Amino acid sequence: MFKKEVYIQRREALKKSLKSGIVLLLGNGEAAVNYAGNDYAFRQDSTFIYYLGLDTPDLAYVLDIDNNKEYLFGDELTMDDIIWMGNLPSLKDRAAEVGISTVLPSADLKKIVGTGLAPAHYLKPYRYRNLLILSELFNCKTEEIVHNYSVELTKAVIKMRLIKSAEEIRELEDAGAIGYAMHLTAMNMCHKGVSEREIAGMIEGLALAHGSRSSFATILSMNGQTLHNHDHSGILHAGRLMLCDAGAENLNHYASDFTRTTAVDGDYSQKQTEIYNIVLKALNDSIALAKPGITYKSVHRNAYKIIFEGLRDLGLMRGETEAALDAGAPALFMPHGLGHAMGLDVHDMEDLGETLVGYDDEITRDTLFGYKSLRFGKRLEPGHVLTVEPGIYFVPQLIEKWEKEKINTEFINFSALKNYLDFGGIRLEDDIIITDKGCRPVYGKRLPVTPEEVKFANTNGTV
């Protein structure tokens, strides 16, 4: 948690950016695993953390702009609670630590919101609990709640949260340090006969041991070409590549997100090395390009250019570069975006709307396959924190589909691809902060990234 002034200033800034009305921010509640009381580890809503810093369930915040008042809603511990939970600071004291003097019981929320000036600004809920609370509070159907969220409030929150302050960057560095340890462990465990689940479990244990949790469900698989892959049932065997995409949420809930692709026992074949080095060049060139004033959309296109030219050199693609990029041909090999904003969420503010976060009036989202999956296309500004994560995958089902439907045949050598159908996939991902003149890694120490560095980490552990 930051100093009181941080939260006060954030709420002041929010107030100034909205004209009138009532702002309602709902915190999260507990979420049951298999019965009420056996709950998933509590995660506060990120926007609630950003403006209030309070990390316990069942809170709500109301900012009454017209009357210049603010309220925190929540219930104090009872004597019984204290017996079972120990002496904890009161909600009133905790509220004071973030600059809020008025704390009311949860049951009063309806009274205050009901007497306020309509319309109430609220954010689109992503948990069924909050959807239900809003539906009951405003006495309307859940579909109406989803539909009537405040775009004005959403945009105001995005504008503030997108630019990371110095204290936020320290938290992101901390999350980076945990992610670094997770990936070094994974590289070091990547040996023949070890199960994917064991490695995934151990690195998720590290996230729990040093932070709050993994910032997202770990992807750790010999089948890196399956992009939405959370299966960990494989046993590593020689000749395969282990793609590991994982990160930590630190104790103050900031994220890290790295990907490395380690050859089992560190032995990259010639063929693997060739593809690996194209991805590595796409990563390094993207980082070199990223600076204020450049759009991330153009950095994504440049990554496609490197992938296209690299694969053309290997005889897997063909034709003229700009035409191939215009046609979206490299998307066959990298059907996802180059990266996304990161902060309190690993896909920062994705609950508020991917397009509102990543695009604006100037830079709009593309509709072409591959390009359209880029989450963040905006012109870069100092304080943006982004992932850079190019990849090359050989997805048999997608290759088959394109060949059958004759998509981009002028740019793709389908017959040469027959030798790559069991290749898998390679992705490399670093996290960067846009600075005044360019960008820098979020965490100072870069994970081993060249095949030689990875081999060394695989054999010797920490490097």
Next chain:
Amino acid sequence: MFKKEVYIQRREALKKSLKSGIVLLLGNGEAAVNYAGNDYAFRQDSTFIYYLGLDTPDLAYVLDIDNNKEYLFGDELTMDDIIWMGNLPSLKDRAAEVGISTVLPSADLKKIVGTGLAPAHYLKPYRYRNLLILSELFNCKTEEIVHNYSVELTKAVIKMRLIKSAEEIRELEDAGAIGYAMHLTAMNMCHKGVSEREIAGMIEGLALAHGSRSSFATILSMNGQTLHNHDHSGILHAGRLMLCDAGAENLNHYASDFTRTTAVDGDYSQKQTEIYNIVLKALNDSIALAKPGITYKSVHRNAYKIIFEGLRDLGLMRGETEAALDAGAPALFMPHGLGHAMGLDVHDMEDLGETLVGYDDEITRDTLFGYKSLRFGKRLEPGHVLTVEPGIYFVPQLIEKWEKEKINTEFINFSALKNYLDFGGIRLEDDIIITDKGCRPVYGKRLPVTPEEVKFANTNGTV
């Protein structure tokens, strides 16, 4: 997953135990952490697992008893899904593996339930998602949904799930083996200067590495007297006891649940050893008592007896045993129940209602403090799986309250307790299966449990 016949037989038995109507079992959906798509690890509903075995989100099952038909509702993967998720077996094929031949799209659920004979039997929902689905399906308010669940169906499910079959016991043994490894690791890491969070994270990593997850939020703390304690912020220091209550959910979702209390660096003081040995005697005597025909309520009372007499020997309690037990005096030191049923849930079927699971017409729940917290009081039967978890805690807030309100002063030596206010708490917990003649441990190897065994494990690791 078990063989097809297991699921068919279970559903047949359920059908026979209900007279008529439609049974609706809802599977679980994904649960968002901080935005839709960044989800907590999926956990299927336990009753759904029990009757259907299918472990993916967004399924529903309908048994139409009157027409002797059954339906699975869920959506097949699209071509797009296959590209991102790989070639997975179709829902139709997976349904066939559990003996179901009719699979319909999710959207058809309303049609079938709508045309069926009322009343539909459904279980009380514990997730907001399922509450909303039921509310929309039956077109009624959420309070009505919670109120109108089927007690008949609930009792039928409890009756079946409470008696564990041979194949279920093998799964519970497997979960026990993972829990065993978790606790040995915790014992071995219990040294001065190590953080509680690091130990908790590492053992939760083991649960992820070898099973599905921890079966509940790990309790690991020097403040064992705080019973609802999920804080892991302490750094172990000499002279303290580390209470660790943790278990695993194995890959097929069966639970284990053990508690051990390790002195930091394995050094139990004289005072700690005295209390420890009372708890150990309560544990061992409870296990020796548990057999078919005995009520668990009486085993709980016997544990109170051992605690009372042990503390009387130490001069902390006084008076006549039966009178002290009738008055609930030992509840000051063990304000919780001796144990609970365990199976697919660590508190088995707690979503279906604690009292319906743990009590019946013959054995009813007590109302006295301490006794009333016993989750399971029923007469024991072969196939019951239970935890046995006595403890002695010195809860300053509770001691203060009783002394101030003059509760059970004739049985408690409050002045002697002044020397124990910083003691903390000790709990020891094993898992047992009721057999034909008595009981046996769920997992064959018992965790180190005497102070000497724990000291050895602390110093030498595996024993």
